[in-house]
Amino acid sequence: MSDKIWKFDILIDDSFVNFNPNSVEITPDTNDFLISLINGFEEGHWMKKNFQNFIYNNIAETALKAEERMKIVDDSYSCLVESAKHLRLIDRDGVDEEVKKRDKGRGSEIAEIVLYGIMKHHFNAIPAIPKIYYKQNDNMNAFGDDSVHIVLTKDSDFQIWLGEAKFYNDLEDKRFNEPLSSIAQMLNSAIIRKELGILTGLNELDVVLRDIPEMLKKVKNILKNFTSIDEIKKRLHVPILLLHECEITNGATTLNKEYKDKIVTYHYDRATSYFKKQIIKFKGYVDYDKINFHLILFPVPNKSEIVEWFISRAKTLREDAQ
Structure with missing residues (x-):
């Protein structure tokens, strides 16, 4: 496997079983994995342009429906403009500073885009539901996952990847409570069934798997309600991206x-x-x-600067769409 994801260096790609300090009591640990990912530096500065380009290159994966992506695949600027129309973060930007501080979701869309990019470049995943696009619908926003992908395996089978993505000011223990609560909700059997029901009811799979009709048929058959949830769990992977501000990186x-x-x-x-x-x-x-759970840790020097850049750029793109 590559030592990079796109232009980002992989520092750790390991299983918890290899570094669990108490494998007797803290178990099972063979289904937990860690990826540590870092951006580079140039002339003494963190390469923010590199990070920004990754956002630009992958925003359509989660902000546009598959049909829309296909139509403007060769027009990168149109992809950006159309994607910006569906961003929630811009709509929350008019609030005062105190509200911003309390806004747990501030920056979450950035993390979602980064996760979709990582899924594409590292796991060769196929986006099954563009979550930013469909989260405009309040019913879709109620579900726990931030990403939905299908990964095709070498044995002509497939895996289901339901992801969680957060952007935090730090990685203190208290930060872990929120993603864990979201994952607990996401892994509720009723929620899994509803999510997979939505997946099979949308047109997304028909578009992204149209060149593999036998796989499309297999995926849809297995994801229908009559399939035992036990069979679904065997195929289930949960990537958890924690994009986080980091004093080490800032210094x-x-x-x-x-x-x-x-x-x-x-x-x-x-x-x-x-x-x-x-x-x-x-x-x-x-x-x-x-x-299988895949924790992905990605440090950045300053969260607020990234969020403000993202909002400013997205606003400009929205204005261009008018």
Whole structure:
């Protein structure tokens, strides 16, 4: 497997079973995985343009329906303009600073876009529901997952990936409560059935799998309501992206060994804490060990600067659409 995702370096690609300090009590741990991902530096500065381009290149994956993406696939600017029409973050921008501080979702769309990009470039995933587009519908926004993908396997089968994406000011233990609560909701059997029912009811799969008709038929047959939820869980993967502000990254000026070692140590520590909490929270959950969880940690130097850039750029694109 590549040591990069797009132009980002992979520092860690590991299983919790290899770094769990207490595998006797904190178990099962063979179904938990960690990816640590970092952006580069240039002339003493974090490469924000690199990060911004990743947003530009992948926003359509989650903000546009498959048919729309197909129609303007060769027109990157139109992709950006059309995608900007569906962003929720812009609509919340008019509130005062105190409300912004309390707004837990501030920046979440950025994390969702990054997750869709990672799914595309690292896991060769096919976007099954463009969540930003469909979250305009309040009924869709009620479900716990931030991304829905299908991954085709070498044995002519498929996996279901239901993801969670957050953008935080730090990675303190308290931050883990929110994604864990969302995942608990997402893994409720009734919610899984509703999500998969929506998936089979939309036209998305027909478009993205139109060149593989046998696989399309197989996916739809298995995802229908009569399939046992036990069979679904065997195919289920949960990627959890925690995009986070990081003092180590903010204080760095170059992609040297010292910086990488600090991030590796920090991310192993944070992942250990996260997986402990997750395993405890899901104790007693039927077939927990059948579901694979992929924690993805991505540090940035300053969250607010990224959010303000995103809002400003998206506003400009919306104006261009008028």
